[in-house]
Amino acid sequence: MTAMMRRVAAGVLLAMMAVASARAEAIDRRAVLAQLCGTGAAESLAGLRLLLDAAPGLSPADAQWGLAVAAAFSGKALHCGANGEAVLTGPGGTVDAATLQTGALPADSRAPLPSLRARVVLEQVSAALTLFADTPARDRLAAVRTLGRRSDGLPANLVPAALERAHDPAVVSALRDMQAEAGLHAADPQRRIDAIRTIGDTATSATATRLRALRADPAFSADPAVSAALDGAIARVDRRVAIGNALSLLYNGISAGSVLFMSAVGLAIIFGLMGVINLAQGELIMLGAYVTYCVQQALVMAAPAWVDWYPLLAIPVVFVITGAAGVVIELAVIRHLYQRPLMTLLATWAISLLLINLVRVGFGTQNLQFMTPPWLRGGVNLVGDFLVTWNHLFAIGFAALALLATAALLRLTDLGLFIRAVTQNRGMAGCVGISSRRIDMAAFGFGAGLAGLGGLALSPIYNVNPTMGTGFIIDSFMVVVLGGVGSLAGTALASLGVGLVNVGIEPYYGAVAAKVIALLLIILIIQWRPEGLVATRGRR
Amino acid sequence: MSGVLDRGTLTAGGLLGLVIVLLPLSALGVVPLPALPIYGVNLLGQIMCFALLAMSVDLMWGGAGVLSLGHGLFFAFGGYLCAMHLLRTAFAETHVLPDFLLFMGHGGFPSWWSLFDSPATTALAILALPALLAFAFGYVSFRSRVNGVYFSIITQALTYTAMLLMFRNDTGFGGNNGMTGFRSVAGLPAGSLPAAVLLATLSGCAVLVVLLGGRLLLASRFGRLLTAIRDDEPRLRFLGYDTLWLKLAAWCLSACIAAVAGALYVPQVGIINPSLLDPALSLEIAVWVAIGGRGGLCGAILGAALINGAKFWLAGAAPTLWPFVLSLLVLAVVLLLPNGLLDLRNRSRAWMTDLSRGPLPRLRAP
Numbered sequence: 001m002t003a004m005m006r007r008v009a010a011g012v013l014l015a016m017m018a019v020a021s022a023r024a025e026a027i028d029r030r031a032v033l034a035q036l037c038g039t040g041a042a043e044s045l046a047g048l049r050l051l052l053d054a055a056p057g058l059s060p061a062d063a064q065w066g067l068a069v070a071a072a073f074s075g076k077a078l079h080c081g082a083n084g085e086a087v088l089t090g091p092g093g094t095v096d097a098a099t100l101q102t103g104a105l106p107a108d109s110r111a112p113l114p115s116l117r118a119r120v121v122l123e124q125v126s127a128a129l130t131l132f133a134d135t136p137a138r139d140r141l142a143a144v145r146t147l148g149r150r151s152d153g154l155p156a157n158l159v160p161a162a163l164e165r166a167h168d169p170a171v172v173s174a175l176r177d178m179q180a181e182a183g184l185h186a187a188d189p190q191r192r193i194d195a196i197r198t199i200g201d202t203a204t205s206a207t208a209t210r211l212r213a214l215r216a217d218p219a220f221s222a223d224p225a226v227s228a229a230l231d232g233a234i235a236r237v238d239r240r241v242a243i244g245n246a247l248s249l250l251y252n253g254i255s256a257g258s259v260l261f262m263s264a265v266g267l268a269i270i271f272g273l274m275g276v277i278n279l280a281q282g283e284l285i286m287l288g289a290y291v292t293y294c295v296q297q298a299l300v301m302a303a304p305a306w307v308d309w310y311p312l313l314a315i316p317v318v319f320v321i322t323g324a325a326g327v328v329i330e331l332a333v334i335r336h337l338y339q340r341p342l343m344t345l346l347a348t349w350a351i352s353l354l355l356i357n358l359v360r361v362g363f364g365t366q367n368l369q370f371m372t373p374p375w376l377r378g379g380v381n382l383v384g385d386f387l388v389t390w391n392h393l394f395a396i397g398f399a400a401l402a403l404l405a406t407a408a409l410l411r412l413t414d415l416g417l418f419i420r421a422v423t424q425n426r427g428m429a430g431c432v433g434i435s436s437r438r439i440d441m442a443a444f445g446f447g448a449g450l451a452g453l454g455g456l457a458l459s460p461i462y463n464v465n466p467t468m469g470t471g472f473i474i475d476s477f478m479v480v481v482l483g484g485v486g487s488l489a490g491t492a493l494a495s496l497g498v499g500l501v502n503v504g505i506e507p508y509y510g511a512v513a514a515k516v517i518a519l520l521l522i523i524l525i526i527q528w529r530p531e532g533l534v535a536t537r538g539r540r
Numbered sequence: 541m542s543g544v545l546d547r548g549t550l551t552a553g554g555l556l557g558l559v560i561v562l563l564p565l566s567a568l569g570v571v572p573l574p575a576l577p578i579y580g581v582n583l584l585g586q587i588m589c590f591a592l593l594a595m596s597v598d599l600m601w602g603g604a605g606v607l608s609l610g611h612g613l614f615f616a617f618g619g620y621l622c623a624m625h626l627l628r629t630a631f632a633e634t635h636v637l638p639d640f641l642l643f644m645g646h647g648g649f650p651s652w653w654s655l656f657d658s659p660a661t662t663a664l665a666i667l668a669l670p671a672l673l674a675f676a677f678g679y680v681s682f683r684s685r686v687n688g689v690y691f692s693i694i695t696q697a698l699t700y701t702a703m704l705l706m707f708r709n710d711t712g713f714g715g716n717n718g719m720t721g722f723r724s725v726a727g728l729p730a731g732s733l734p735a736a737v738l739l740a741t742l743s744g745c746a747v748l749v750v751l752l753g754g755r756l757l758l759a760s761r762f763g764r765l766l767t768a769i770r771d772d773e774p775r776l777r778f779l780g781y782d783t784l785w786l787k788l789a790a791w792c793l794s795a796c797i798a799a800v801a802g803a804l805y806v807p808q809v810g811i812i813n814p815s816l817l818d819p820a821l822s823l824e825i826a827v828w829v830a831i832g833g834r835g836g837l838c839g840a841i842l843g844a845a846l847i848n849g850a851k852f853w854l855a856g857a858a859p860t861l862w863p864f865v866l867s868l869l870v871l872a873v874v875l876l877l878p879n880g881l882l883d884l885r886n887r888s889r890a891w892m893t894d895l896s897r898g899p900l901p902r903l904r905a906p
Contacts, residue, residue: 271689275688275689276689277689277692277693279823333871333874333875336875337874337875340878341688341689342601342605342607342688342689342692343830343874343878344689345607345609345689345692345693345823345826346823346826346827346830346870346874347870347871347874347875349823349827349870350827350866350867350868350870350871350874351867351871353863353866353867354863354864354867354868354871356863357860357863357864357867361860470820474693474696474697474700474819477693477697478697481690481693481694510708511704512704512705512707512708515700515701515704516701516704516705519697519698519701523680523681523694526684526686527680527683527684530684530685530686
């Protein structure tokens with residue numbers, strides 16, 4: 001047992017020594033420096049090539065040394081003495097070029113200047129060495145890109161060796177891409193096929209275009225095996241891109257639908273309850289976005305640590321402020337106009353005009369600059385070109401939560417019960433002791449608060465300016481009409497439908513045609529179901 | 541006849557008659573008036589077009605209780621038709637294509653534009669095409685009993701869609717730049733004083749005709765049926781009247797008047813672009829009527845003249861103030877004077893009585 005262990009230990013030791021000596025022999029620092037210090041352009045070029053060819057086998061320390069020398073050579077900081085000594089000068093003092101220990105500048109030294117051709121190789125050398133030294137992933141990624149741009153004359157084992165040492169997934173995938181790229185031009189058909197497979201693994205429309213370009217290339221269509229592999233890869237990529245496109249259409253449609261829902265849900269409740277259309281609904285959305293902005297600014301000043309969470313912290317503030325604005329509007333104006341619903345249109349229009357201009361005077365007409373917190377930035381690529389962006393996901397999740405909250409309010413609370421009762425029959429609800437006026441006020445405030453939350457959810461996606469609300473009212477009302485007046489489920493359904501139709505038509509016929517077609521569809525559907533898709537029961 | 545010619549109508553009619561007679565006479569130099577400022581004449585003409593437009597909305601709203609928030613569509617329709625005629629006549633003079641056609645890479649006018657060479661077919665188109673559009677839209681809406689706020693918003697949506705459509709360059713009517721570059725109006729050089737006087741006089745005549753004709757119509761049997769629709773449409777239906785056709789007739793007539801207003805308006809401003817289709821403008825028309833007072837057509841003229849006069853004046857004096865003035869005025873009128881400024885007289889009489897009588901004991905609300 002012990003003997004065996006000893007033998008194993010000895011073996012390991014020997015192997016380590018072998019590796020260590022191999023590493024030690026991997027580069028002759030003096031030889032490289034001598035070449036670099038040579039007087040001719042060819043000599044320095046040969047020195048750089050020496051460094052480049054040795055790069056795949058270098059230890060991190062050697063690679064670090066190589067980087068330092070290359071950087072010094074490129075910056076004219078490599079000084080060569082007459083007797084073959086070389087030093088590097090820099091802000092940290094003068095060091096010996098071979099050992100990187102402190103040294104002294106030789107008496108009659110000169111700093112060789114890299115030629116133009118040498119500079120090209122120098123760039124390759126620096127990038128290659130970066131992959132083998134202890135460098136941050138960001139630098140490595142940049143190095144891979146550089147190598148990808150200047151891939152001629154690289155040693156064949158460079159990329160495989162770099163792959164062995166790479167850990168960061170982005171660097172690994174970039175290296176794979178590069179390997180595949182190199183493989184495409186390999187003489188061996190098997191390597192070409194492998195390369196095609198690797199490229200096909202990342203299924204985006206860019207790779208599809210790339211593979212199609214290859215099929216047109218006679219060098220690839222000549223060999224039947226390669227050409228078959230190419231066709232297979234194209235089919236695979238196309239399928240996944242198609243799936244990705246369908247999914248992103250769905251995703252964008254749902255996202256547009258959730259925006260519509262947030263702006264329409266308050267309108268639907270108010271219209272169902274009071275038969276009043278609040279043309280200032282869009283301006284309440286705008287108000288919500290502005291309150292969100294104020295919360296963000298207040299956090300910047302008072303509690304910078306919490307700024308990243310401002311979209312969540314703003315929720316109660318926005319709801320309360322826009323809800324209060326709604327209550328004020330109801331008390332001051334709407335209440336007096338119940339017998340004249342057409343006049344409420346004009347009155348609420350006047351309110352919207354007033355709000356727009358108040359905000360314009362207070363904040364100016366330019367778009368507000370919102371900070372995008374890190375958790376709303378970017379997204380994740382699922383399949384093909386389909387990118388799930390966090391800010392749209394935020395809007396979708398927000399709308400879903402608003403739907404749930406509204407449904408809970410209408411179904412589970414007393415207020416919801418009263419709202420439903422007054423919606424169905426105002427007179428009868430009054431007879432059994434419900435104060436319909438107070439319910440109106442509460443519902444109007446609630447609807448306004450929801451609109452404000454809509455503004456909050458929109459702020460990472462839309463341009464926020466005083467006139468942002470004007471575009472919403474017509475679309476929202478179409479959704480209400482389509483879904484059925486006063487029906488929450490109908491509103492949700494209709495917003496999803498209109499969102500999907502809009503997004504589905506837009507790429508083919510343009511945004512205007514999408515709007516026109518959506519409007520015509522709605523007018524047609526009203527012919528067929530005047531009550532909307534989901535009609536509420538009621539005796540009115 | 542007493543219902544047709546009340547004091548407001550007589551005042552408005554008299555003023556209009558004065559304008560119609562004095563304008564051309566002073567332009568011809570028959571009546572020695574101080575020199576006419578071209579800007580003033582133009583302004584007067586524009587305001588009268590707006591009055592015409594307001595009356596067309598009032599005919600539907602005050603008459604049948606149907607509020608259209610989309611009359612900008614018919615106004616702009618008439619305007620575009622007129623502009624097409626003006627462009628064709630300009631082309632006949634100069635043989636230079638309008639910029640928007642060159643810009644879109646067209647070698648000439650689309651062939652069907654030649655229909656607009658003659659003033660007669662253009663006039664026919666202005667009277668017929670917008671009415672036809674109104675018929676199609678009104679038929680599907682009224683048939684499925686879309687009314688009240690519902691109808692108003694759908695008209696607004698229609699205008700909005702039309703605006704989006706006209707904003708596109710590919711639609712073929714100049715896109716967002718619209719159509720401009722008119723050379724002559726009925727033989728008179730565009731932008732000159734004679735042309736301005738002619739157009740203002742024509743607009744005045746149109747306003748007068750529509751005012752008198754409209755009041756006659758509203759006092760007739762048809763007008764009484766419209767009033768019945770406004771007050772209780774289901775009951776009228778139960779009595780055996782087909783309200784669909786009554787409403788449609790009024791609706792098409794109203795669209796026709798709006799189109800004429802647009803056709804008279806465009807040569808006066810010298811340009812037409814999709815901003816006339818802005819839903820906010822269509823809403824403003826209703827605001828003029830609401831502020832002036834509904835139902836009698838005089839209120840519409842008063843409202844349009846007042847608001848547009850104030851707008852022209854404030855646009856120069858204090859442009860940022862105008863939206864505040866307008867919105868507060870609307871709120872005040874809507875809350876305090878349910879039937880607009882025409883209500884002021886009755887209201888003030890009631891208030892004075894109240895003041896002299898002292899407060900009545902208030903009944904408790906049920």
